[in-house]
Amino acid sequence: MRIGIVGAGLGGLLAGALLSKNHEVVVFEKLPFLGGRFTNLKYEGFQLTTGALHMIPHGNDGYLAQALRKAGANVKIINSKPDGTFLINGKEYLYKELFSLLGFKEKAKAFKLATKLKLGKVDKNISFGEFLEEIDLALKVGNAFTGWALSLTAYETPMSEIIEIAKNYHKFGGPGIPIGGCKAVTDELSRIIKKNNGKIIKEYEVKRIEIDEKAYIDDYEFDVVISNISPIETQKICNIKFLKSKPKPSKGIKISIATKEGIIKHGGVLFTPECERINGLNQVTNVDKSLAPEGWHLVMTHQTQLTNNVKKEIDLGLEDIENLFKGKDYKILHIQSYRDDWPVNHASNGTDIDNIVNDRFYLVGDGAKGRGGIEVEGIAMGVLKVVNYINS
Ligand code: FAD
Numbered sequence: 001m002r003i004g005i006v007g008a009g010l011g012g013l014l015a016g017a018l019l020s021k022n023h024e025v026v027v028f029e030k031l032p033f034l035g036g037r038f039t040n041l042k043y044e045g046f047q048l049t050t051g052a053l054h055m056i057p058h059g060n061d062g063y064l065a066q067a068l069r070k071a072g073a074n075v076k077i078i079n080s081k082p083d084g085t086f087l088i089n090g091k092e093y094l095y096k097e098l099f100s101l102l103g104f105k106e107k108a109k110a111f112k113l114a115t116k117l118k119l120g121k122v123d124k125n126i127s128f129g130e131f132l133e134e135i136d137l138a139l140k141v142g143n144a145f146t147g148w149a150l151s152l153t154a155y156e157t158p159m160s161e162i163i164e165i166a167k168n169y170h171k172f173g174g175p176g177i178p179i180g181g182c183k184a185v186t187d188e189l190s191r192i193i194k195k196n197n198g199k200i201i202k203e204y205e206v207k208r209i210e211i212d213e214k215a216y217i218d219d220y221e222f223d224v225v226i227s228n229i230s231p232i233e234t235q236k237i238c239n240i241k242f243l244k245s246k247p248k249p250s251k252g253i254k255i256s257i258a259t260k261e262g263i264i265k266h267g268g269v270l271f272t273p274e275c276e277r278i279n280g281l282n283q284v285t286n287v288d289k290s291l292a293p294e295g296w297h298l299v300m301t302h303q304t305q306l307t308n309n310v311k312k313e314i315d316l317g318l319e320d321i322e323n324l325f326k327g328k329d330y331k332i333l334h335i336q337s338y339r340d341d342w343p344v345n346h347a348s349n350g351t352d353i354d355n356i357v358n359d360r361f362y363l364v365g366d367g368a369k370g371r372g373g374i375e376v377e378g379i380a381m382g383v384l385k386v387v388n389y390i391n392s
Helices: 010-019 063-071 095-101 104-118 128-132 136-150 159-172 182-195 231-236 310-324 375-391
Strands: 002-006 024-028 040-043 046-049 077-079 084-088 091-093 176-178 199-201 209-211 215-217 220-222 224-227 252-259 269-271 280-283 297-304 331-338 356-358 361-363
Touching: 002 010, 002 215, 002 220, 010 024, 010 063, 010 182, 010 375, 046 252, 046 297, 046 331, 063 182, 063 375, 084 095, 084 136, 091 095, 095 136, 104 136, 128 136, 128 159, 136 269, 136 280, 136 297, 176 182, 182 199, 209 224, 215 224, 252 310, 297 310, 310 331, 356 375, 361 375
Parallel strands: 002 024, 002 224, 024 199, 084 269, 224 361
Antiparallel strands: 040 046, 077 176, 084 091, 209 215, 215 220, 252 297, 252 331, 269 280, 280 297, 356 361
16 A cells, blocks of 8 residues: 655654555655654753653553564663652652551542542543542642643543553553663654655645545545644645544643753652642653763653743743752753644643544544553554554
């Protein structure tokens, strides 16, 4: 089959790499670089990024890692140990230690919630925030987790997504870091497409998708078209009106910091439930020193954008950083805000669109993630669904 792909983000490149084994693939990318929001941005010797925090949510065992292996990609992913810690009253706690911080009555409530969850007796129609709200610390911890992982507050996160995320976590475990960062992943995928005689056309903005007896990207004819751009943008340039509901994007702010002494000891996430805005941070150089100049660490913070006043949100994030780094030497390298056509997610978890529009037309990327798929894991779930469908 001749397959045209619009967009060379992680979704388009992963689909292209998997499909180019058996099909003729052409990828169109409007920018001069590949990888979209999952590639590196070199700055003063630090490997910053166009989006992601150099983390793969379920590490070397999750959906993305499996899809990479299936594509033949040579990417080394180091699982983080521990997955993460929580900073409370200036002390770091593992997830399982948080229980000890609760008072007697709260412990009983937490036990009740955990049992309900285990027995599958939770109302799936409520939000994660509503589920947790009886216990102040649990709500704070929940907000830090959803803010970091999904760029949503706990109240914006459907409980049905949390239940699926928890299942995936039990199956695959926590995050990992690809050696070489995001670019190592997307570079490998584009290498595979080219090796399989696929074509990647850069600096080409697709203006029209037409699905009929055949499928068209502008004047190029294909058997099948896959769109890796946002579902809303896809619909704008397509003759088929497929959106029954509008996906709701998630917005966020990332601050990249240079520090010689570092702030975290492990390669996982330091969640910060007590910060005004920052939900968590990582120090990827604990795993891959090549992501910073010799002797330096790269720390990246993430916060979900709570109001439309971006400047105020950034100022509050910077105040949090000042408190977190009190007494330490650090330098702000870069502040990036993600919204509009370059958000954290084109569809926040729970508002994703189905991947299969019809036999000629498919959607991949972070507007069409699988259920309970955190970020690139959700993208990989969607891509695998499309690839299996096309190949079946
Ligand atoms: P994109 O990367 O946006 O790719 C779409 C591509 O299509 C782009 O290259 C774009 O230029 C191109 N395009 C658009 N319109 C056209 C057109 N008309 N014609 C041709 N090309 C077009 N995920 C994780 O798993 N781990 C993390 O640590 C993580 N951290 C994050 C932190 C932040 C601050 C942000 C913003 C995101 C983070 N994510 C993370 C999410 C992850 O980066 C994204 O989900 C993922 O990169 C999106 O990939 P995509 O392929 O869906 O879209």
